[in-house]
Amino acid sequence: MANETAQGKRIDEATGTETVGHEWDGIEELNTPLPRWWVWLFYATIVFAIGYTVAYPAWPMIDKATAGVLGWSSHGQLAEEMAEDRQRRAPIMEALALTPIERLPENSDLMRAAVAGGRAAFKVNCVQCHGAGAAGSRHYPNLNDDDWLWGGDLKAIEYTITNGIRQPEHGGTRFSLMPAFGRDGLLTSAQINAVADHVLSLSGKAKDNPQGAQIFADNCAICHGPEGTGLREFGAPNLADALWLHGDSREDVIAMITNPRQGVMPAWEGRLDPPTIKMLAAYVHSLGGGEDFVEIGADPAVEVDETP
Amino acid sequence: MKHPETLERERPGDAARPAPSQPPRTSVPETLYEKRKGVYPQKIDGRFRRFKWLVMAITLTIYYCTPFLRWDRGPYAPDQAVLIDLANRRFYMFGIEIWPHEFYFVAGLLIMAGIGLFVVTSAVGRAWCGYSCPQTVWTDLFQHIDRFIDGDRNAQMRLAKAPWGPAKIGKRALKWSIYLLISFATGGAWILYFADAPALLSDFFAGEAAPVAYATVGVLTATTFALGGFMREQVCIYMCPWPRIQSAMLDEKSLIVTYKDWRGEKRGSLKKAKKNPELYGDCIDCNQCVAVCPTGIDIREGSQVGCITCALCIDACDRVMGEIGRPRGLIDYATLEDCKREAAGEEPRPVWKTLLHPRTVIYFTLWAAIGFALLFMLGTRTHTDISAAADRNPPFMRMSDGSIRNAYTVKLRNMEGRPRDMEITLEGLPAAVMWTDDMPREQAASRLVRTVPEDATLPLRIYVVAPADSHEQDVTFHVLALDPQGEEDRATIRFNAPES
Numbered sequence: 090m091a092n093e094t095a096q097g098k099r100i101d102e103a104t105g106t107e108t109v110g111h112e113w114d115g116i117e118e119l120n121t122p123l124p125r126w127w128v129w130l131f132y133a134t135i136v137f138a139i140g141y142t143v144a145y146p147a148w149p150m151i152d153k154a155t156a157g158v159l160g161w162s163s164h165g166q167l168a169e170e171m172a173e174d175r176q177r178r179a180p181i182m183e184a185l186a187l188t189p190i191e192r193l194p195e196n197s198d199l200m201r202a203a204v205a206g207g208r209a210a211f212k213v214n215c216v217q218c219h220g221a222g223a224a225g226s227r228h229y230p231n232l233n234d235d236d237w238l239w240g241g242d243l244k245a246i247e248y249t250i251t252n253g254i255r256q257p258e259h260g261g262t263r264f265s266l267m268p269a270f271g272r273d274g275l276l277t278s279a280q281i282n283a284v285a286d287h288v289l290s291l292s293g294k295a296k297d298n299p300q301g302a303q304i305f306a307d308n309c310a311i312c313h314g315p316e317g318t319g320l321r322e323f324g325a326p327n328l329a330d331a332l333w334l335h336g337d338s339r340e341d342v343i344a345m346i347t348n349p350r351q352g353v354m355p356a357w358e359g360r361l362d363p364p365t366i367k368m369l370a371a372y373v374h375s376l377g378g379g380e381d382f383v384e385i386g387a388d389p390a391v392e393v394d395e396t397p
Numbered sequence: 398m399k400h401p402e403t404l405e406r407e408r409p410g411d412a413a414r415p416a417p418s419q420p421p422r423t424s425v426p427e428t429l430y431e432k433r434k435g436v437y438p439q440k441i442d443g444r445f446r447r448f449k450w451l452v453m454a455i456t457l458t459i460y461y462c463t464p465f466l467r468w469d470r471g472p473y474a475p476d477q478a479v480l481i482d483l484a485n486r487r488f489y490m491f492g493i494e495i496w497p498h499e500f501y502f503v504a505g506l507l508i509m510a511g512i513g514l515f516v517v518t519s520a521v522g523r524a525w526c527g528y529s530c531p532q533t534v535w536t537d538l539f540q541h542i543d544r545f546i547d548g549d550r551n552a553q554m555r556l557a558k559a560p561w562g563p564a565k566i567g568k569r570a571l572k573w574s575i576y577l578l579i580s581f582a583t584g585g586a587w588i589l590y591f592a593d594a595p596a597l598l599s600d601f602f603a604g605e606a607a608p609v610a611y612a613t614v615g616v617l618t619a620t621t622f623a624l625g626g627f628m629r630e631q632v633c634i635y636m637c638p639w640p641r642i643q644s645a646m647l648d649e650k651s652l653i654v655t656y657k658d659w660r661g662e663k664r665g666s667l668k669k670a671k672k673n674p675e676l677y678g679d680c681i682d683c684n685q686c687v688a689v690c691p692t693g694i695d696i697r698e699g700s701q702v703g704c705i706t707c708a709l710c711i712d713a714c715d716r717v718m719g720e721i722g723r724p725r726g727l728i729d730y731a732t733l734e735d736c737k738r739e740a741a742g743e744e745p746r747p748v749w750k751t752l753l754h755p756r757t758v759i760y761f762t763l764w765a766a767i768g769f770a771l772l773f774m775l776g777t778r779t780h781t782d783i784s785a786a787a788d789r790n791p792p793f794m795r796m797s798d799g800s801i802r803n804a805y806t807v808k809l810r811n812m813e814g815r816p817r818d819m820e821i822t823l824e825g826l827p828a829a830v831m832w833t834d835d836m837p838r839e840q841a842a843s844r845l846v847r848t849v850p851e852d853a854t855l856p857l858r859i860y861v862v863a864p865a866d867s868h869e870q871d872v873t874f875h876v877l878a879l880d881p882q883g884e885e886d887r888a889t890i891r892f893n894a895p896e897s
Contacts, residue, residue, distance in 0.1 A: 103699070122431035124635055126628075197835075222790030233804075235838070236797040331799035331865070375834055377794070377804060377860050 181206070185364035190243045193371060200371060207372025210365050214357070223376055228335055228350060235378040236332040238324050239263050242381035245321075247370040253356030254324075262356055265324030270308070271347025280304050285342040291317040291329040294337065435557055436630055436693035438540055439550035439685075443712025452528045453537060461582065464589035468492070473814040473851045481591050487852075493775065496812060498782070505771045509764060516760040518643050520752050522652040522730075526640065526705035532632050533691075533705060535583070535625035539576060540691060546572040550688055576626040577618070584617030630692035633705055640702050647700070649733040650754050654706045656686075656697040656728050659740040667721060679727050685717050686710035686728055696728055706730075780812035781819065781884040783876040792893040799865035801894050807857045807874055811849035818879040821845045821859070825872040826892060829863040838862075846879070861892065869894045 098110045101119055108117045142148060145157040156162070181202045185193075193200050211223065218229045225231035230238065239249050249263055256262040270276040276284070280300075287301030288309075306315065312325035319327035326334065334352075335345050357366055373379075466478035468491055475482065480489040488495035488503065495502050517524050526533060546568055547553045559565055588610050589597055600606040601614075624632055633640055647653065661680030670677040680697070687695045689710060694703040696710045714728040735745055788804040796802055811817050822844045823829055832841035841862065849855040861872070872892045878884045 122429055124631060125430045125432045126631070127635070128430045220790070222788070224791035224794070231791075231794070233791060233794045234796055234802075327797065330797035331795055332797050375858075377802065377834070 178206075182364045185367050188367075190247045190367050190370060193243060193367065203368045203371035204375045206365070207368035207370070207375075210361070210369050211372055214361065215369070218354075223373065228352065230334060230352075231332070232373050233376045233378055234332060235380075236327060236330060237321065237378070237380070238265075238319075238326055238334075240321050240380070241374070241378055243370055243374050243379070246373050246379075247366060249354070250366050250369055250373075251356065251358045254354040255351060256353070256356045259356040259358070263324055265312075267312070267325075267345075267349040267351075269348045271343075276304065276308070276346070281343055281346050284309065285339055285346060288317065288328050288342050288346075289337075289339060292331060295339070433631060434693060435554070436691065437543075437550045437553040437557070438691045438693075438709070439688040439713075440544055441689040441709050441712050441716070443709075443715060445708035445712050449528060449537065449707065449709075453534050456529055456531075456534055457538070461586050464586065464594035470494075471814040475593060477593055479590060480593075483591060494812065496810065498784075498810075499778070502771060502775065505767055509767050509771075512760060512764040512767065514639075515646070516757065516764050518646050519651065519754075519756045519760055522647065522654075523640070523643055523704070523706040526633065526643070527707040530639075530705075532624060532637070533707065535579075535621060536629045536691065538579065539625045539629075542572060542575050542579075546575070573626070576622055580618045580621035580625065581614070583621045584614040584619075587617050588613050630703065633692060634703050640705075644702060649737075650751070650756075652730050652732055652751060653700050654696060654704060654708055654711065654728065655700070655731045655733070655736055656680075657726070657731070657736060657739070658697070659736075661697070661727050679718070679723050681717070681721065683717055685713040689713040779884040779886060781817075781876060781878045781886050782808075782810035782812065783821070783874055783886045783888045784808050784810075785874050785888040785890045787890050787893070793895065795865075795895070796862060800862050801865065801867050802860055802862045803892050805859045805861065805874070805890065807859050807888070809847065809849050809855045809857065809876055811851065811853055811855070811878075813851065815851050816848055817851075818846055818848050820877045820879055821847070821857075822875045822877070823861060823872055824875055824887075825870060826861070826863050826867065828867070829861050829872075829892075831859050831861050833860070834858040863892065863894070867892070867894050869896075 098120075099108045099117070100106065101108055101117070104119060104121075106119045106121050109120045111118055142155075143157070144159045145161055146154045147157065148155040181199065184196075184199055185203060188196065188199065193203060211219075212221070215223070219225050219232055220229070223232040235241065237245070239245055239254075248261070252261040252263060253259055254263040255265075257264075268275055271278070271281055283298050283301035284304045285301070286295045286298035287305050289295035290297050290301075305313075305317070309317075312320055312323045313328055314320055314325075317328035319325045319329075333341070335341055335350055357369075361369070463479050464477065467476050468478035468489070469476055470489070474487075474494070475489065477489065478491050480487075482489065486497045493502075514525055543553060547556050556565060556568065585601070588601075592610075597606060597610065601610060628636075659678075661678045663677050664680040664682040665677040667681045670681060686697065687693075687710075689712070690696070691707060691709065692703045692705060694701060696704060708730065711726075711728050711730065715725040718725050718727055731739070732751055735751065739745055784807070786806045788806075792803070794802040794804070807821070809819055809821070811819070821831070823831060830841040830843055831845055832838050833845065838860075841860075845857075845859070847855060847857065859874075870892055871889055873887050873889045875887050876885060
């Protein structure tokens, strides 16, 4: 037949092109030649690939890959970017080092930078106990609320972070000591039950217990105050509010009177530089429970974020 | 829907069709790769050529001049009529300003552009390819330069074959320099859409523009130079997906450029046809339709992927038919249905019947509906917007007095060119009060007022505190602009509370 090649392949009449010889339900494939430039493009990619493997790290060797003549590496790029970022942040860190923390709210730009930096530092150093959202958990204080053991203004928070809690080797550390009334036999079990009832009654969780009230006045009011509202100088918690670090059941309260837990926090002085501690204090203060707000002058100086 | 090749085999008058005057091509490929066959389209004038001139003038004018149009938007916004301000995340188009959160307008426009191509294809075939595709317009422009420098088709072919000598080198250097100039202008105009055009222009030539501007111009100059100057029809035939998609969209109701073979065959020279008029058709095999074709195809072989329906072959054939005194339209825009009708000697259908078939109407309705929806949204949108995101960790917070606090990141958008006071209130929790991280809790109130700067977003961290017995529920932040227009917006979000 005229419409066949020497190899017996059909030539498509409409296009004059040879078919590849396969047929699927009457559908045939034309053996249309690729354009010549296509193959040059292919050669060009090969040349590029060779150039690339010479210029960049590519070939795996026994201990590491070839370095590439350009000397680029992802580690190097990261180090470079980190150095750039440190340089970018240097003025902020310097300003933070020079600004006493009470003056921080006056500079809203610096305050915002401090809160952002504090958020990052918190994620690295604090979330292990206080949680990613700083909400704490049972026995670990929640930093979002307005209940502070040692004070919730910027300066108090900075002091607590710097000096830690119950760090005997650290001079200025926060230190409170609640006697173990049950373990050391200071109160009998019945007395503890009675005072527990009284403590719970302070926030309306139990009925009044006159005997417990008397025991409280004799033993507890010196730190926790006659009304049980706590005393920050001693780190004595407020027993009359709705927040309970160690639980609000009668058993929890009895356990705390019998053999109290003594929470600890590292002193961060020496582990973190002072600007970072300031940033952490600013962040914790910004979580909604911060106290002693300093009015930022007449102009609220709203920060404008151009990125919606 | 049928593939054009199938259509080609089934074309009207198949049974009565005389044997083609040329045997089918038997150019069996000997290699896997094919050298490009040069295309040297001949100069032609005619109504479609003149229409192409017009379209080229309009599209190129739009492309090169739009960035220089000005549009006064007041002191706070740029005065360029069309500006894609990536740095500040704004898209300006005359009186319209699009913010990133309104990107659905742009998405809608892109969908309209897509469906618009469907409408055009189903109504008038591959008109996009033939007239307004940038590849076609720039290729056309470059082919005019070829003719201007090298002369018409025959001169170009002679020059292509000629050995390299001073004359050829000179002509090539001149031609390629002009290509390069046009390519540079094309790549250069592109970046003007992304920054203030006059300022960028002077910065660019002073060497002070951003590196990305130079890189973009470099890449686009290179692609225009390569695709318009050298690749040309290869882009349409090998690289572009649209001809293939259109192949699937064409059917016997689609307007295509058609050679009316029942009228043209059997082909023969004018001399032969005069001797034996009964043997020969109207086609005198003058090859003019092939000579003028910018993609180098022979339309007489039928509809094919290389045909961009630029209709220059119609112009060429009409001129020849006029010269030899035969009716025009041996090659013409027609649907295959009309061809069948015409071959059978029936009256051709009116043009509107060709345009108005169900597919066209459905595509157009869809296209128009999206357009109207966008216009409606554009007309009714406010320039005040609020969005809220709740803190997830912790979801809620018990305060020392037992009340429950939720924290939200609320963003107020002022999409006007002037600062405005806005009032935020909370709906759904009557007993709740709000305060922000830049004010003391003692001042917490059921309404907050903030000044939002012009054309800006004001992020606020809002604490909402509700009485101890509050339950989990939806609440709505409501923003009201404190000006005579009183625009408002709402954002509904969850207020979380402990169970029980």
